[in-house]
Amino acid sequence: LHAVALFLYCLYGMRLLGTAAGIAATVALALFPSALGHSFNNPKDWPCAMYYGVCILAFANGVIDARFRDLLSAGVLLGVAFSAKINAMFAGVTLVLWAPLVYLLLYRRRALPVSIVSGVLLVPYIAGTVFVISWPWLYQGRLPDWWAHLAEYVSFMVNYGVTARSTWSAHAVRC
DSSP states (O other), X not given: OXXXXXXXXXXXXXXXXXXXXXXXXXXXXXXXXXXXXXXXXXXXXXXXXXXXXXXXXXXXXXXXXXXXXXXXXXXXXXXXXXXXXXXXXXHHHHHHXXXXXXXXXXXXXXXXXXXXXXXXXXXXXXXXXXHHHTOGGGGOSSHHHHHHHHHHHHHHHHHTTXXXXXXXXXXXXXX
16 A cells, blocks of 8 residues: 555656656655654554545646546545545545635636536545445445444544543643
8 A cells, every 4th residue: 555655646746746846755755754664564544644645636636737537536545545544534624725725826717627626526425435345344234234334433533542531731742
């Protein structure tokens, strides 16, 4: 997963930033100490972060160059990020916050191409489909069990790390 994500990161980075900058960014990411450490032994955090980043790059390529295929790819990549960890939901937040800025800079004085509108609207559906397909446990059993499995997963992730402490702590800053 790490090697595929780096390859895609390089491709999308070169297209978005230029060849030299895309390669330099990929080398910097590949040699980042956390990437080297997590890529071999962390089955969820680093793939989620990598595919989150590649999703953002694919989405940017799709919106800036009006490429429907890149927007569909962003949906697939977001689904892969979700299959690693629910934290990929922040990619959606990033894209929603980024979209008005891009609209103002690129499309304010002209109509949005249909390929962009339809591609953007398909991203969450593609991501959800890839997420569900990649987790057979979610759709094991009867149809009502599917929702129970999904609710159990979301509940676990939302409550992960929650403690009974109701006050602020400086622990994270000290670390």
